[in-house]
Amino acid sequence: MIFTADTKMADLVHANHQLLYVMNRFGISLGFGDKSVEHVCEESGIESGFFLEIANAFHDEEYFPQKQLQNYSVSQIVDYLKKTHHFYLMERVPEIEGLIQIMISKETSHKKSLELVRSFFGEYSDELSAHIKHEDEIVFPYALELEDFCKRLEKAGKPPSIIRGYSMEKFIEEHGDLVEKLYDLKNIIIKYMPPVDNHNLANHVLFDLFSLEKDVRDHSRIEEKIMVPKVIEMEKLISGIK
Amino acid sequence: MPQFSVLICEGSYIVRKGLVKLLKETNKTLTVREAADVESFMSVLGYYEPDIIIINPDLFGSGNKLIRELPEKFRGRAIALSSEEKRENISLFPQTLLYSDSKSTILEKVRKVYGTVKGCRGANKMRGTVITEREKLIVRYIALGLTNREIAEKLFISTHTVVTHRKNITRKLGIKTVSGLTVYAILNNLINIEDINK
Ligand SMILES: [Fe+2]
Ligand SMILES: [Fe+2]
Numbered sequence: 259m260i261f262t263a264d265t266k267m268a269d270l271v272h273a274n275h276q277l278l279y280v281m282n283r284f285g286i287s288l289g290f291g292d293k294s295v296e297h298v299c300e301e302s303g304i305e306s307g308f309f310l311e312i313a314n315a316f317h318d319e320e321y322f323p324q325k326q327l328q329n330y331s332v333s334q335i336v337d338y339l340k341k342t343h344h345f346y347l348m349e350r351v352p353e354i355e356g357l358i359q360i361m362i363s364k365e366t367s368h369k370k371s372l373e374l375v376r377s378f379f380g381e382y383s384d385e386l387s388a389h390i391k392h393e394d395e396i397v398f399p400y401a402l403e404l405e406d407f408c409k410r411l412e413k414a415g416k417p418p419s420i421i422r423g424y425s426m427e428k429f430i431e432e433h434g435d436l437v438e439k440l441y442d443l444k445n446i447i448i449k450y451m452p453p454v455d456n457h458n459l460a461n462h463v464l465f466d467l468f469s470l471e472k473d474v475r476d477h478s479r480i481e482e483k484i485m486v487p488k489v490i491e492m493e494k495l496i497s498g499i500k
Numbered sequence: 501m502p503q504f505s506v507l508i509c510e511g512s513y514i515v516r517k518g519l520v521k522l523l524k525e526t527n528k529t530l531t532v533r534e535a536a537d538v539e540s541f542m543s544v545l546g547y548y549e550p551d552i553i554i555i556n557p558d559l560f561g562s563g564n565k566l567i568r569e570l571p572e573k574f575r576g577r578a579i580a581l582s583s584e585e586k587r588e589n590i591s592l593f594p595q596t597l598l599y600s601d602s603k604s605t606i607l608e609k610v611r612k613v614y615g616t617v618k619g620c621r622g623a624n625k626m627r628g629t630v631i632t633e634r635e636k637l638i639v640r641y642i643a644l645g646l647t648n649r650e651i652a653e654k655l656f657i658s659t660h661t662v663v664t665h666r667k668n669i670t671r672k673l674g675i676k677t678v679s680g681l682t683v684y685a686i687l688n689n690l691i692n693i694e695d696i697n698k
Contacts, residue, residue, distance in 0.1 A: 320543075374683050381679050442680030449674065450687050 260321065261313050263296035263306050270295070274317050279473055283341040284309055308334055315483055316476045323484055332405040332492075335485045336398045342477050343390045350473075351383045354466050361459045368452045375447065382439040386474075389436055393481075400424045401485065404492045411495075426490050435478055440471040504617060505531040507550035509541040510581055511559055515599065519554070519581070519606075526607055527614075538566070551617045554579040554597065557589040568592060576616035579609070631672050636690055638665050642678060643685035644695060 261270055267290040270277050281287075290298045295313075299306035308330040314321045358379060362372045444467050447460065454460050504527060510516040513536070520532050533548065535541035538559055553574055560567040571578040571592045580593035590596050595609050631639070641651045648666070652659045670676050675684055685691045 371687055374686060378679060378683050438676045439680065442675045442677050442683075445674040446680060446683055446687070450684055452687070 260318070261295060261310055263310065264294050266290075266292055267295050267298045268292065270313060270317075276469065276472055276476070277313055277317060279342075279345070280313055280316055283338060283345065284312075305330060305334070311484060312338060312480060315480050319479065321483075323487070332401050332485070332488055335480075335488065336402060339477070339481060339485065340394065340398065343394060346470075346474070347387060347390060350466075350470055351386065354379065354463060354470070355383070357459060357463050357466065361454065361456060361463065364456050364459070365454055368454055371452055372454065375443070375451070378439070378443055378446070382443065385439060386436060389434060396424065397429055401489045404489060404496070408492050408495060426486050426493060430482065430486060433478065433482065436474050437471050440467055440474070443467060444471070503529045503531070504552065504614060505533075505548075505550045506552045506554060507533045507535065507541070507544060507548065508581075509535045509538065509553070509555040509559060511536055511556060515581070519597075522603065522606060523610065526610060538564070542566070552577045552579065552613055554581050556581045557592075558582070558587060560589070562588055575620075577613060577620070579613060631669060635665055635669050635672075638662065639669060639681055639685050640690045642666070643682040643691050645678075 259273055261273075267281075267286075271281075284302065284304050286298060286302050286304070293301075295310060296306045299309050311323055311330070315323065355376070358372065358376045362369055362376065365372055444464065447464055447467075451460075506523060508516055508519060510519070516534055516536070520534065523530055523532055533544055533550065535544055541555070553570065555570065555578070557567055557580055567589050571594070576594050578593050578595075580590045580596040582590055582596055583599045585596075585598060595613055597606055597609060601609075637655070638651060641654065646654070648659045648662045652662045655662075669681070673681075673684060675681055682691075682696065686693055
């Protein structure tokens, strides 16, 4: 299913409730009645074309952005991606850490095993932070500077140094998928942990891990499918004038 | 009667529905899914793992590499469905159903494939998901931080063999990373936490 401007916003949530995360990041709140995507976006001051590209790429792995719809800016994409990063580090990860912590405090017989889970998740969160830091500090500034440079092309001289030191090719080469450890952690909890006291909490942690895994995967895809082609286009433009 | 699942990819509505009806007669617990073209067929395969696939190779076109990959992936569990005997790519399939086949011929051919499926299931059970003593030892070494080469030297095997063991371990346990294997090793008393810090 491909979402269009006429699709009802509510239908997006029914089709894939993970899209609620996307809506949050765009600042769209619930309660949209039967309003269409276009209508809701207009009310929230969002470009519906851009929202749809993100929603579709997020929802459907096979979706490929359509050329005619790509009239949004890199700064819009970066803004969205940064919000996602912030959400992972400031909300998602602390939330899961908190749940594991509560599990440990309530556990009577297998505290040690749960400590292992906590430290394993800690390792994952370090990996995630490093990945995000690299993107926030190197990749995004590069993309933004490139866009800025392209805007001033007529009067611009040589590309600034940051542009010469990086490329999207390098980004794709290094870009990890960040889900291996989550996959392992899920299996450890599902298959290998001794039975813990509080099943409900364990389920919570698992649901959160499943959802984080999917979210992170979809996020990486948006970086690769929506940001990368846009930036490569600009790289081509610049290498043409050099 | 064991349960089987079949996915059919055939463009002709009449042929497809006819085949579904016939297959259901052979086995009441059969689950059948249908696709009228390659695109929907592949999208079903994305989330559904049938025991048997029955496909009309004509739908794929000669340049499509899927038509080579699918019979390979499904081995004896891929059946071609064709309007005539001499069509392209049919030889890639271990079994072919022809439009002109009689009911009994079709049933006979399909039953043979059911047999293959049963065989596969038996083999899968034998292979199991329990890791061997040898693999346990390797998990222990991995958790202790040894490289593939170091493990190979300790066990007097080639690094290539170590890599194969590691692949099997990952497949059986569902754990890919070194830190994940370390947690597994501790939980199963293959090592002590103190060992790692040494
Ligand atoms: Fe990212
Ligand atoms: Fe990323």
